[in-house]
Amino acid sequence: MREKYELVLRLWGEIQDLREIQQLLEWDLQVTMPPAGAEQRSRHLEALAAVIHRKLTAPALGDLLAALEASPRLDEQERADVREAVREHRRAVRIPPELVAEHARAASLAQQVWQQAREENRFADFRPHLEHLLDLNRQIAATLGQANPYDALLEEYEPGETEASLRSLFQELRPRLVRLLDRLRGAATPPGAACLQRHFPAEAQEAFNRRLAADLGYDFSAGRLDRSAHPFTSGTLRDVRITTRYHERNLGTALFGTLHEAGHALYEQGLDPEAYRRPAGGACSMGIHESQSRLWENLIGRSGPFWRHYFPLLRQAFPGLLDDVTGEEFLRAINRSQPSLNRVEADEVTYNLHIILRFELESALVGNRLQVKDLPEAWNAGMTATLGLQSPTDREGVLQDIHWAAGLFGYFPTYTLGNLYAAQFVEALRRDLPDLDDRLARGELRPVREWLRERIHRHGRRWPAPELCRQVTGNPLSAEPAMNYLEEKYTRLYCC
Amino acid sequence: MREKYELVLRLWGEIQDLREIQQLLEWDLQVTMPPAGAEQRSRHLEALAAVIHRKLTAPALGDLLAALEASPRLDEQERADVREAVREHRRAVRIPPELVAEHARAASLAQQVWQQAREENRFADFRPHLEHLLDLNRQIAATLGQANPYDALLEEYEPGETEASLRSLFQELRPRLVRLLDRLRGAATPPGAACLQRHFPAEAQEAFNRRLAADLGYDFSAGRLDRSAHPFTSGTLRDVRITTRYHERNLGTALFGTLHEAGHALYEQGLDPEAYRRPAGGACSMGIHESQSRLWENLIGRSGPFWRHYFPLLRQAFPGLLDDVTGEEFLRAINRSQPSLNRVEADEVTYNLHIILRFELESALVGNRLQVKDLPEAWNAGMTATLGLQSPTDREGVLQDIHWAAGLFGYFPTYTLGNLYAAQFVEALRRDLPDLDDRLARGELRPVREWLRERIHRHGRRWPAPELCRQVTGNPLSAEPAMNYLEEKYTRLYCC
Numbered sequence: 001m002r003e004k005y006e007l008v009l010r011l012w013g014e015i016q017d018l019r020e021i022q023q024l025l026e027w028d029l030q031v032t033m034p035p036a037g038a039e040q041r042s043r044h045l046e047a048l049a050a051v052i053h054r055k056l057t058a059p060a061l062g063d064l065l066a067a068l069e070a071s072p073r074l075d076e077q078e079r080a081d082v083r084e085a086v087r088e089h090r091r092a093v094r095i096p097p098e099l100v101a102e103h104a105r106a107a108s109l110a111q112q113v114w115q116q117a118r119e120e121n122r123f124a125d126f127r128p129h130l131e132h133l134l135d136l137n138r139q140i141a142a143t144l145g146q147a148n149p150y151d152a153l154l155e156e157y158e159p160g161e162t163e164a165s166l167r168s169l170f171q172e173l174r175p176r177l178v179r180l181l182d183r184l185r186g187a188a189t190p191p192g193a194a195c196l197q198r199h200f201p202a203e204a205q206e207a208f209n210r211r212l213a214a215d216l217g218y219d220f221s222a223g224r225l226d227r228s229a230h231p232f233t234s235g236t237l238r239d240v241r242i243t244t245r246y247h248e249r250n251l252g253t254a255l256f257g258t259l260h261e262a263g264h265a266l267y268e269q270g271l272d273p274e275a276y277r278r279p280a281g282g283a284c285s286m287g288i289h290e291s292q293s294r295l296w297e298n299l300i301g302r303s304g305p306f307w308r309h310y311f312p313l314l315r316q317a318f319p320g321l322l323d324d325v326t327g328e329e330f331l332r333a334i335n336r337s338q339p340s341l342n343r344v345e346a347d348e349v350t351y352n353l354h355i356i357l358r359f360e361l362e363s364a365l366v367g368n369r370l371q372v373k374d375l376p377e378a379w380n381a382g383m384t385a386t387l388g389l390q391s392p393t394d395r396e397g398v399l400q401d402i403h404w405a406a407g408l409f410g411y412f413p414t415y416t417l418g419n420l421y422a423a424q425f426v427e428a429l430r431r432d433l434p435d436l437d438d439r440l441a442r443g444e445l446r447p448v449r450e451w452l453r454e455r456i457h458r459h460g461r462r463w464p465a466p467e468l469c470r471q472v473t474g475n476p477l478s479a480e481p482a483m484n485y486l487e488e489k490y491t492r493l494y495c496c
Numbered sequence: 497m498r499e500k501y502e503l504v505l506r507l508w509g510e511i512q513d514l515r516e517i518q519q520l521l522e523w524d525l526q527v528t529m530p531p532a533g534a535e536q537r538s539r540h541l542e543a544l545a546a547v548i549h550r551k552l553t554a555p556a557l558g559d560l561l562a563a564l565e566a567s568p569r570l571d572e573q574e575r576a577d578v579r580e581a582v583r584e585h586r587r588a589v590r591i592p593p594e595l596v597a598e599h600a601r602a603a604s605l606a607q608q609v610w611q612q613a614r615e616e617n618r619f620a621d622f623r624p625h626l627e628h629l630l631d632l633n634r635q636i637a638a639t640l641g642q643a644n645p646y647d648a649l650l651e652e653y654e655p656g657e658t659e660a661s662l663r664s665l666f667q668e669l670r671p672r673l674v675r676l677l678d679r680l681r682g683a684a685t686p687p688g689a690a691c692l693q694r695h696f697p698a699e700a701q702e703a704f705n706r707r708l709a710a711d712l713g714y715d716f717s718a719g720r721l722d723r724s725a726h727p728f729t730s731g732t733l734r735d736v737r738i739t740t741r742y743h744e745r746n747l748g749t750a751l752f753g754t755l756h757e758a759g760h761a762l763y764e765q766g767l768d769p770e771a772y773r774r775p776a777g778g779a780c781s782m783g784i785h786e787s788q789s790r791l792w793e794n795l796i797g798r799s800g801p802f803w804r805h806y807f808p809l810l811r812q813a814f815p816g817l818l819d820d821v822t823g824e825e826f827l828r829a830i831n832r833s834q835p836s837l838n839r840v841e842a843d844e845v846t847y848n849l850h851i852i853l854r855f856e857l858e859s860a861l862v863g864n865r866l867q868v869k870d871l872p873e874a875w876n877a878g879m880t881a882t883l884g885l886q887s888p889t890d891r892e893g894v895l896q897d898i899h900w901a902a903g904l905f906g907y908f909p910t911y912t913l914g915n916l917y918a919a920q921f922v923e924a925l926r927r928d929l930p931d932l933d934d935r936l937a938r939g940e941l942r943p944v945r946e947w948l949r950e951r952i953h954r955h956g957r958r959w960p961a962p963e964l965c966r967q968v969t970g971n972p973l974s975a976e977p978a979m980n981y982l983e984e985k986y987t988r989l990y991c992c
Contacts, residue, residue: 027515043509
C-alpha cells in the first residue's frame with residue numbers, strides 16, 4: 001500500500017508540475033506575451049492540456065487509486081490525497097476527450113462572438129453559441145452520472161455543494177439583502193464617492209498598493225505585481241503572481257483590486273510546503289479561495305479600523321489630494337452602496353444579488369426550465385425584481401459577463417460562497433482575537449494572516465469546503481454572519 | 497507514404513510546441529520569475545524534458561521514420577524533414593535516459609561549484625566535477641557510434657562539422673589573425689575608447705536600442721526587449737524575445753548586445769511560416785545562428801557606412817554627450833582591438849583566438865590527449881602563445897566561461913563558425929548589392945534584411961550548414977572572407 005501511495009504521489013507530482021506550467025503560460029499570455037504570439041500560444045496550451053489529460057486518465061493511475069481507496073491503512077492526509085485524486089481522475093475518465101475538445105473549441109468561438117455581440121448589442125448573434133455551449137455542458141453533466149446535472153457541473157468548482165444547498169442558502173440571504181437595500185435607499189445623507197474620483201497618478205497608486213500588499217504579508221520574493229486588463233492571481237507556493245489595473249480617475253479600482261488579489265495570493269503562499277504536489281495539497285475550493293480575497297478586500301480592507309491606520313499613509317502617498325477629506329468621509333465613500341447594472345463594480349450589499357440572479361438563471365437553463373431564447377427577458381425581470389433596475393440594452397444586461405460565453409456554468413455561485421465564508425471566518429477570528437479592531441487600527445495585520453494560515457491555508461484540501469468551514473468556525477456555512485456583518489456595518493455608515 | 501509523412505509532422509509538431517514552452521520557461525526564469533520560484537521551476541523543466549524525451553524516442557516515430565527514409569517519393573523539403581527528424585530521434589534513442597539524467601544533475605551541480613570556485617579562484621574545487629562531466633560526455637559520445645568522440649559531441653551543435661574540418665579551418669585562420677594582431681600592436685596612433693565610457697543613462701540607451709532593433713526589422717509586435725543578467729534570444733517565428741543589459745559607463749555593451757540579439761531574432765522571425773513545426777523548419781545550426789547575430793553586430797553594426805547614418809542620431813539620443821567626438825573617432829573607438837584575458841569582451845580580431853584556444857583544449861580533453869589536472873597550465877600556455885597574455889589567476893583564465901561547467905563540449909567552435917559564415921555571407925551580399933555601403937550610409941537596412949531572409953532565413957534546415965553556405969555563397973566555408981574583411985578594415989582604421 002505504501003508503495004502504491006508513493007507511486008500515486010509521484011504521478012500526481014508530474015501532473016502538478018505541468019499544471020503550474022499551464023498557469024505560467026496563461027500569466028504570460030495576459031501580461032508579457034507579444035500580441036502576434038497568440039496563435040502559437042494556443043498550440044502550446046493545447047499540447048500541454050493533451051499531455052495532462054493523458055496523465056490524469058492513465059489506467060495505471062486508476063488501478064492504483066482503486067486499490068488505495070479500499071485500503072484502511074491510510075491516515076487522514078493520505079485519505080484526502082486519495083479522495084481528491086479519485087475525484088479528478090474519475091471526472092477526467094468519464095468525460096469523453098472529444099467532448100472536452102468540442103467544448104474548448106465552442107467556448108473559444110463563443111467568446112469571440114460574444115465580444116462582438118456585446119459591442120453591437122446583438123444577443124441574437126450570440127444565442128446559437130450559448131445554446132450550443134449549454135447543450136455541451138448538459139452532455140458533460142450527463143456523463144458524470146449525477147441525478148442533477150447542475151450539481152455535476154458545480155462539482156468542478158465547488159465540490160460538496162449542490163443546487164439544493166445553494167438554493168436554501170440564497171433563500172436565507174436574498175430577502176435580508178433586499179430589506180437592507182430598501183433601508184439604505186431611505187438614508188437621509190447617502191455617502192458620496194467624489195473624493196475617489198480625483199486624479200490619482202498610476203505610479204503613486206502602484207507604490208502604495210505594493211506597500212499594502214507587502215504589509216498584508218504577500219512575499220514579493222516569491223511573487224510579483226504586474227498590470228493586466230483583467231486582474232488575476234497565478235501560481236502557487238513560491239511563485240505566486242498578482243496583477244491589477246489602474247484607473248487614474250478611480251482610486252478604488254486598483255486599491256481594492258490589489259487587496260483582493262493579494263488575498264488570493266496569501267492563500268497560495270500559505271499552503272503547506274510539505275503537501276506541495278500532492279492531490280490534497282492545493283487550495284480547497286473556488287469558494288474558499290474567494291473567501292480569502294474578499295476577506296482582505298472587504299471585511300478588513302473596507303473596515304474603519306484598517307483605515308484608521310492607513311488613511312494618514314494614503315494621504316501622504318498622494319500629497320495634497322486628500323487633505324480636505326476626513327477619514328469618515330473616505331470610509332463612507334469606499335463603502336457606498338448603490339444598485340447598478342454591473343456586477344463587477346457592485347458594492348458589498350448588492351453584489352450577492354447579482355450572483356443570485358445568475359445562479360437562478362443558469363440553474364434553470366441547465367435544468368431545462370428556461371430556454372436561451374427567453375434568457376434576456378428573464379434577466380431583465382430578475383434585475384427589476386432584485387435591484388429595481390432595467391437594463392437599457394443587453395450589453396449592460398445579459399451580455400455583460402464572459403462566464404457563459406466561456407462555457408462556465410456553476411461558477412458564479414462561488415463568488416457569493418466566498419463572501420459568506422469570509423464573513424463566517426471573520427466571526428470566528430473575532431472570537432479568537434477579541435481585540436482585532438484595536439490591532440487593525442494599529443496597523444497590525446500579522447495576527448490576521450497568521451490565523452488564516454494556521455486555520456485555513458495550510459490545510460489545503462484536507463477537508464471539502466463545507467467541512468473546513470465546520471472545522472474553522474464550529475458551524476456549517478450560513479448566511480447569518482454575512483448578513484449580521486452587512487446590517488451592522490451599513491446601519492452604522494448610513495446612520496439609518 | 498503520404499499518410500506516414502503527415503503523421504510524422506503531427507508528432508513532431510507536438511514536440512515543437514513543448515520545446516517552445518521550454519524556451520518560455522527559461523525566458524521567464526531569466527527575466528520575470530521571482531527568485532524564490534527557482535526550485536519549482538527546475539521541477540517544471542524536468543517534467544517537460546521527460547515528456548519531450550518520451551515523444552522524441554517513441555518507437556512509433558522511429559518506425560515511421562525508418563519507412564520514410566527508404567522512400568524515393570519525397571521532395572527535397574520532405575527529405576530534409578525526415579533527415580532532421582531521424583537525426584534527433586536516433587540521437588535521443590541512443591543515449592540512455594539515465595545518462596542524460598546524470599549529465600543534467602552533474603552539470604547543475606558543477607555550475608554551482610564552478611560559480612563558487614571562480615569567485616574564490618580555486619580550480620581544485622571544480623576539477624573533480626569537470627572530470628566527471630568530461631567522463632559523462634565521453635560516455636555519451638561512445639553511445640553515438642562515431643569514430644571520433646569529439647565529432648559525436650559537435651554534431652549536437654553543428655551537424656556536418658568535424659574536428660578535422662574545424663582544425664583545418666582554424667589552421668588557416670590562426671596565423672593570419674596573429675600576424676594582423678602583430679601589425680596592430682605596432683600602430684602609431686591606436687584608437688582610444690574613452691568616448692564610450694562617459695555616463696550614458698540606461699533609459700536613453702534603451703530608447704535608442706529599441707529604435708535600432710526596429711530599424712533592423714525586428715518586429716516588436718512579435719517580440720519584446722527586456723533586461724537580463726546575460727543577454728539572450730528566446731522563441732521563434734511570432735514570439736521571439738530578446739534581452740540586453742545596460743552599463744551606464746559603457747555605451748557599447750547594450751548597443752552591440754542589442755544588435756547581436758536582434759540579429760538572432762531576425763533569423764527566427766524570418767523562418768518560413770509554412771515550415772513551422774516541421775523537423776526542418778527551425779534554424780539551420782548554431783554556427784549559422786551566430787552568423788546572423790555577428791553579421792548585424794559587427795559587419796554591419798561596426799561599419800563606417802552604418803554609423804555615417806546613425807552617429808548623428810546617436811548624438812541626438814544623448815544630448816551634449818558626444819558633441820566633441822567625430823564620427824571617425826567613434827568608429828575607431830567601437831572597433832578598438834586590444835588583447836585581453838576575457839572572451840566575452842574581446843574585439844573582432846582577438847575573439848576568434850579565444851575560441852581556437854578553447855577548441856584545442858576541449859578537443860584534447862575529449863580525445864584524451866590532455867588531462868583535466870593539466871588544463872590550467874595548458875590554458876595559460878595557450879594564452880601566452882596566442883595573445884601574449886598571462887592570467888594572473890584561474891578566475892580570469894580557465895574558470896572564466898560557464899560552458900564546460902554546464903557540460904557543453906563542442907559548443908565553443910560555433911562562435912567562430914558564426915564569424916566566418918557572417919563574413920562569407922556579406923561577401924556574397926556585396927556581390928548582389930554592389931552599392932551596399934551607399935545604402936547603409938542612407939540608413940537603408942531593408943535590402944540587407946530581405947537578402948538574408950530570402951537567401952538564409954526562410955530555408956531553415958533545408959540543407960546542413962556547409963551546404964547552405966555553398967548555396968548562398970557558391971563556395972564552401974573558408975577563413976578567407978573573414979580575414980580579408982578584418983585585414984582590410986583594421987588596416988584602414990589603424991592606418992598601418
